[in-house]
Amino acid sequence: MQSSVVSIQLLVMSKTFIIFENATTYFCGVEDTFKHQALRKKLILHLKKSGIKDFKVLQAMEKIPRHFFFNSAFLQFAYDDVAFQIGEGQTISQPYTVARQTELLEVRKGDTILEIGTGSGYQAAVLSGLGATVVSIERNKKLHERAKNMLEELKCHVKCFYGDGYKGLPEFAPYDRIIVTAAAPYVPDNLLKQLKPRGILIIPVGKDNLQVMKKIRKIDENEYDIKDFGNFSFVPLLNETS
Numbered sequence: 492m493q494s495s496v497v498s499i500q501l502l503v504m505s506k507t508f509i510i511f512e513n514a515t516t517y518f519c520g521v522e523d524t525f526k527h528q529a530l531r532k533k534l535i536l537h538l539k540k541s542g543i544k545d546f547k548v549l550q551a552m553e554k555i556p557r558h559f560f561f562n563s564a565f566l567q568f569a570y571d572d573v574a575f576q577i578g579e580g581q582t583i584s585q586p587y588t589v590a591r592q593t594e595l596l597e598v599r600k601g602d603t604i605l606e607i608g609t610g611s612g613y614q615a616a617v618l619s620g621l622g623a624t625v626v627s628i629e630r631n632k633k634l635h636e637r638a639k640n641m642l643e644e645l646k647c648h649v650k651c652f653y654g655d656g657y658k659g660l661p662e663f664a665p666y667d668r669i670i671v672t673a674a675a676p677y678v679p680d681n682l683l684k685q686l687k688p689r690g691i692l693i694i695p696v697g698k699d700n701l702q703v704m705k706k707i708r709k710i711d712e713n714e715y716d717i718k719d720f721g722n723f724s725f726v727p728l729l730n731e732t733s
């Protein structure tokens with residue numbers, strides 16, 4: 492009797508171990524454990540409660556391990572709904588901001604999207620997770636290299652470029668969608684020009700600590716529909732590369 496209880500317990504333990512083992516995946520030596528996945532689910536519930544409605548955006552964010560884009564010393568903060576330092580005086584955007592900008596962008600499978608401000612690469616990975624081809628520009632060399640390597644390891648469809656986002660990237664234009672993930676003092680003309688007719692540009696516009704999220708839909712070369720979507724706080728879109 493005693494021994495069959497023990498063997499049943501061992502069987503249950505080994506099954507539990509298999510479930511946990513299957514739930515863990517590795518990328519670039521970083522583990523995506525059952526615990527990380529549970530924290531991600533909790534974050535997604537929080538985003539839903541905060542008003543994010545687009546199921547596909549929530550699904551993509553649940554799939555992509557945000558902690559992969561963090562310095563290993565700070566992994567425990569990866570699933571808090573806050574912006575966080577990524578080095579070089581820059582930050583990975585708050586999950587709510589990523590979700591809201593992505594939702595406003597109305598991404599369709601197969602879209603070509605230009606991102607200004609690659610930063611950690613997380614926003615680009617989310618866009619790629621929605622089936623878009625992403626072209627992303629970063630003005631800081633170190634951040635550009637790091638994000639490029641990570642996105643390649645994750646096999647995301649993202650082409651990373653080092654350069655000045657104010658100029659956009661005419662080589663791959665026109666774009667279905669353009670997303671700016673730093674505070675722009677004004678809407679750069681180059682970005683409007685590189686947008687397809689009926690394309691959408693999402694851009695936080697304003698100086699200092701507060702910007703207004705603008706959704707700009709291009710009607711044709713000279714006509715735009717512009718709507719505001721609340722206040723946000725981004726690091727500034729800078730003028731020179733470094």
Ligand code: SAH
Nearest residue numbers: 583608610611613614629630656672728729
């Ligand atoms: N999308 C990022 C968050 C970006 S933070 C993420 O998911 O992590 C804003 C980024 O914009 C910073 O990395 C900053 O270096 C970059 N940036 C600022 N000015 C820029 C410019 N003119 N061109 C390209 N990138 C710029």
